Amino acid sequence: MNVALTRRDILKNVAFGAGASFFTPLLGQLAAHAAGQAPRQRVVFVVQSNGMSPRHLMPSGVERPKSGKMSNDRLEEVTLKDRELHAALEPLTPFKDRLALVQGLSGRIALSDHSANLGALGCYPANKGALAQTIDVALGEANPGIIPHVGLGILERPEQTLNYQISAAGPGKVAPIQCSPELAFKSLFGSVTGGASRQAFDRRTNLLDFMAEDVKRAQAAVAGEEKQKLDSYLEAFEALRDRQAKIDAIQNDLRKNAPKLDDKFKKPTECNRLEAQFEIAAAALITGLTNVVTLSSGGGGQQYIAFPELGIPVGGHHYGHGGGVPGKTYEDCFVTVRQFHCKMIAKLAQTLATVKEGDGTLLDNTLIVYLSDSGDGHHPQLHEWPVVLLGNLGGKLKTAGRYLQFPAYGSKNHRTMANFYCTLLHAVGKPRDKFGVNDPGLKDLDQTGVVAELLA
């Protein structure tokens, strides 16, 4: 079916299809649907520092031994239906039927004191730098938007603008997480805002043009293989220029969907900054700028965030070591901070659910993966790495209201985070059966393959 869609059609479509829509889906997305193509899959990683207690994932009626240590040698599953989420996850309640709360996947290879660093998304030792590509970047490459992977986050001080501890593009190559919402906004939406941003965006185009010309000149001086090296450099400038042009081409969509550059950006409280980054993420996904976003809140060795607005004016290290604040125990602190993050996730999901795509919404084609770079705690053990999954990636995953306790570390059916990441790669059509570095503590276990129980 080849339907010529006009902007008017789309607007009509949106108006009739979903009255509540306030985001305009892209022309391209609708056209793709009309042409019978599967909608693009989106993945969002939310990586929060300071560990995620397995208890926060346990809905009402689920218990575990007092020691906290599991010994089940089979998958234990209960439905979330008729159960209440833990207070820490309460804001996710409206999405209960899209949630899978996953317990028991291990990640011991990345064990380190306060953060697995790149090992959290890479499944390799925490303190060896970028040994290989992390899963978020791999998924972005598998399913690229105009920008294959967008990293957004916050660090404790607003002037720390980049975090290099979460994502890696390849061996020895970190992928930056932009921790200034303002800079992130400028680089993603600068082309559609006035003033200095727009100018910087144009200058980039000028620079790319200039460099492309210059590299061409340099090429004239060499031949053969050496020329090819410059070809590749030239192609890089041209590709960047193309991307710039693509961004320019979707200006209208960008303008409609760009978050407002309001106080959130100007008044850099922690909550504001994080909220702003979530909004930028939503807009980047909706406009098709990217299909994969990593959102980090702190993260990387000892990088914690204090949230004075939530009544927690101290960093995570304080309550990670059992310290409370007036009126709150350390556990209250953990719960409060997690609730805030869940609120952000719920809002993001809500926003994506308002964007019509195919017969459903953008949320239907999305997966949000919420975990900590420090696994199961401030001082993690990583025998299990709690993960909250929201969404099913266009029906590729089975996440409809499930609480899953996978077989314990050391038992024969045990699965690891590497298996989980392989599962995601299978779900986006880039199957891989090995990810990262094997856990030597599990040398008798076949560590390859997927977590079959999660695949639809």
Next chain:
Amino acid sequence: MHPPTSAHTLLAALLLSTATVGLLTAQSDPKAAPPTLEASMAAYKGRITPILVKHCNGCHGSKAVKGDLDLEQLEPDMKASASAARWVVVLDKLVMGEMPPQGKPRLSDEEIKAVSAWVHGEMKRANKHLARREAYANGNVVPHHLLFDPKQNAPFDAAARLRRLSPDIYAGFTADLAKGASGVAQPFSPEGKTTFKDMGAPKVDEPITGLLIRNALAIVTQQTNHKMEDGVAKGVGGTPKEFLRLLDEKNPASEPEVAAAVKLQFDRVLKRQPTEGELAKFVALMDKNIKDAGRVTGVRYTLAAVYLLPEAIFRYELGAGEADAQGRVRLAPREIAYALAYALTDRRPDAWLLADADQGKLNAKEGVEQAVRKMLDDPKLPKPRIMRFFREYFGYEQAREVFKEDKDNPEHDARALVEDTDKLVEYILDKDKQVLRELLTTNKSFVAYKTAADTKKKRAAELAKFEEQKAKEPEKFKNKLPPRVGRSVYTAYNLTDFPDQQPVELPAEQRAGILTQPAWLVAWSQSTDNHAIHRGKWVRERLLGNVVPDIPITVDAQLPQAPEKTLRQRMAVTQEEYCWKCHQLMNPVGLPFEIYDHFGRYRTEEVVLDPQATEKNRDAKGKALGPVNRGVPVNAAGAIGLTGDSRMESEVKNAVEMLHKLAASERVEQVFVRHAFRYWMGRNESLGDAPSLQAAHKSYRENDGSMKALIVALLSSDSFLYRVPTTEKAK
């Protein structure tokens, strides 16, 4: 890196880690979609089969099956079969010109191209990612005896080239210029499939370029740091006045002032003045940018462009001037200055070296020799590239990547072991006499040299404190031990305490050089065992200079899980005929290291499981109490053989004896020189390099095994200084 459990998968992992890297770079080209099954099979039938029939099937088909290869039976559908690995080998043989054999007509370029395109397309469709070892990784393929044949007169063929900066050089470059600018990240990584890290032909692709632009802007932001006061830019933190002038709103910079700023940036970044043409282009860009984007942004984007010029990203080794009778051109003087600086340091050339270049002092071999000596003899000039050669050559640094369980040996401290071996190399280099022989035979060693004295002192203090408390309250301390301070790293060297004098002499029958240092032994081990195969491969390739063929990728043989057997017994499976073809090259020179355990400790017994005793090890109720081990006398016998040089071949009883034998061999010395050559040229040797290699070896010998002499010889050799230009005309 965690070594997988089987020897073969390990080797495969080693070789295939390169494939992963290749894959990553390949992925950045999204344009090439894999063919469909139908298209691929049609291409196979229509285009490939006729080529195979014409050139190959006579020996590798139904009429004859040489080399166990029947191309008529080799499944073209790589997804439905395990044929991909064989196809890669087939392609490799064709590309390298090894097949068809000598005397038979070669495939035409077009035919090779067709086979290559089909194999790669089908592999992509089948989602198989197998990389053959690139020429950069397998330098030993050039026959040793031909390289060192004094009559060798193959034509010189070092091609003109551009080399991307190494990650280390880029880091040095930005550290020089950025002065604390935030947000500068390393865009480069080693290619990963080469013998040494700074070899090969890495590309600058789009993600890298994105980072380069980001870095350039971050550095320029720092360079132009200022605050505005009444429309006048005031510098913050040493901003040069030339740049400040550009930022002045009230009284904008004149054209000569813009030119001055561009010149300054060229000088900083490229250490040269712009040509007139360049200057005009940059002045125009500045003008355009300021008009379009406002002053600050415009200025920054213009200055950033200088960092992105190809000359700032690539090392130029193109040569200049007229070709000589052999068709060679000499590197331009400035190219030589840069090449020399990057040979020894990670920094751009010092002013004196550039001045030497500009004054023509590097135009003759003697001038280059002098410059190299001057750098080598300058104690203030850091020369990290020399140590890096030894680290990469021996590979002992990798000890830090090998995961060991703390409970298996709480005294293990890989970092300290690597530091000790670093120090030993430095110590030998400092003496600069018979360097290789010392590296292979010395029984001297450093032992946690950085912390030994301190730890010893702290331990004594803690012990004294403990004894004092114990004397006061004997009851309370009756069953307590003094607190543990630091790790007893000396146990790795079979000592009983930290030595007071460093280096210490270890028993000569236990240790002989770097290969018997715990760091090296750990680096070539697995997390719970020795890795005799990797060790043997190392000796075979890096001392004997032979080629170990690639592991057939389809092979997934595992060493049996048999804790009651020694490693040698478990490796018996590799003696099956099919395996032994390759393993005979590795096992006999790897097993002699069985006199050490996988933490590098000398041993006379190997610990294995005692099944009978384990079975009996039960409590009164019959509950198993766990495994019981027993010691088996170590058998470390091996042999130096299949080297191509009968003078050095013999049986050996262990690693120490083997290393002394190897150290006395001229061939081993030559193989070492070959590796130094590869490292300092950044490429593998070819027969055309024979005169350079032979001269370098001669110089090393005549100067009593001096590393300095070897480096001077290499860096002033024709192979270093000359190139054959690859112009379209020359083709």
